[in-house]
Amino acid sequence: MYTVLNQVSGKSFQCEGDETVLDGALNNGFNFPYGCQNGFCGQCKAVILNGEINYDGPTPEAITEEDRDANIALLCQCKAKSDLYIAVDELDSLANIQIRSMPCRVEEVNHLNHDVIQLILKIPGSQSLQYLAGQYLDIEHPDFEPRAFSIANAPVNSNLLELHVRLVEGGQFTNFVFNTLTEKTILRIEGPKGSFFLRDDSDCPIIFIAGGTGFGPIKAIIEHLILMNSTRTIHLYWGVRTEQxxxxxxxxxxNEKHANINYIPVLSEPGSSWTGKSGFVHEAVMNDFENLVDFEVYACGPPVMVKAAAKSCIENKLSKENFFSDSFEYANVSVSDD
Ligand SMILES: Cc1cc2nc3c(=O)[nH]c(=O)nc-3n(C[C@H](O)[C@H](O)[C@H](O)COP(=O)(O)OP(=O)(O)OC[C@H]3O[C@@H](n4cnc5c(N)ncnc54)[C@H](O)[C@@H]3O)c2cc1C
Ligand code: FES
Known part of the structure; x- marks a missing residue:
C-alpha cells in the first residue's frame, strides 16, 4: 500500500500496488479527470513530482516524448511502486457525484436510422442516477465485457436514461443490441463516469463538434443549457458521412427556436443534392472562425476526429484549458495519427 499525495489539493490517499493510481483515487472519492480508462484519450495525464510508477506493458501511446521528459504519466494505466507526490487539478463539479452500479430495464429500443439505435433504460423503483450532462456509463451484461455509452439526455428525469448506440461492424455488443436486445431485458449499468461535462463558470461562446453518435452527450449538454435558460452563444457542428x-x-x-443556437450540419461524403458544408467537421469549424481565442470547444466522437479537432483548435489559438473532449475509444485498438 502506498500513499499518493496531490500537491494541488494537499490531500492524500492510499493506493494498492496492484491497482492503477486512477482507480485508487476514484475509490477514495478523489475527482481526478479521466475519459476512456483504456490508455488512449490522455485525459488522465498527471505530473509525477516524486516517486516511482510503472505500466504493466510498454509505455502507452498517449504518452509522448515530451510527456516522458516532463515526468507526465497516464494515471489510468500506471501503478505506484513507491509513495507518490503528484499534481492533478481535481474537478470540483464531480464532488457530489458517486459512481454506482445498479440494474436497469430496457424500456424502448428505437431504430433512429440504418445504424443508430436509441435505447431508453429505466432504473427501477425509487432509485435514480445522479450525473452531469455529458458523462457516460458502462453497460454490464454477463455475456460481454463492459461497454461505454454516453448518456444522451439531460439529468432531469434521471431514472430514464437515453443512449445512442451506433452499430460497429463485427462488434459483439452493438450487434447484440441491434439483433437480440428487446424491451424489458434487465441490464446492469455502472456510472456515471468521465470528465466530459459543461464548465458553467464561464459565459464565453461554445463550439460543439460532434462526430456521429458523439452527438449524444452534446445533446445532453445542450438540453441542460436550454433548461437553465442559458443565453450563451452555441455553435453546434455535427459531422457525419452522408445525409442518411x-x-x-x-x-x-x-436552431429555429433559440436565437443563441446556431446549427451547422457537415457531410464528409456529400451527395450531389447537398447544399450545406462538406469536408471534415473540424475543418468546417476552422473555416468559419478566424481564431478561437474567445471560445470554449467541446468535441466528442471517433478518436481520429477528436484528435484532429484538438490539434486544429490549438493551432487556431484556442487555449488548451478550453478544449474538452470525449473520445469514443474502444479497447485493445490503437489509433494512428494519420
Ligand atoms: C467514454 C466512451 C463513450 C462512448 N459513448 C458512445 C456512445 O454514446 N455511442 C456509441 O455508439 N458509442 C460510444 N462509445 C463507443 C462504444 O463503447 C463502442 O462502439 C462499443 O464498445 C463497441 O462494442 P462492440 O462490442 O460492439 O465492439 P467490439 O466487439 O468491442 O469491437 C469489434 C471490432 O470493432 C472495432 N470497434 C469497436 N468499437 C468501435 C468504434 N466505436 N468505432 C469503430 N470501430 C470500433 C474494434 O476494434 C474491433 O475490431 C463510447 C466509448 C467510450 C470510451
Ligand atoms: S487515457 Fe486514461 S482515461 Fe483515457
Missing part, C-alpha cells in the same frame, strides 16, 4: 447518417432533427429545431 443524421439520426435526429432536434438540432434544426433548436
Amino acid at each position: 447518417d443524421f439520426y435526429l432533427n432536434l438540432p434544426s429545431e433548436w
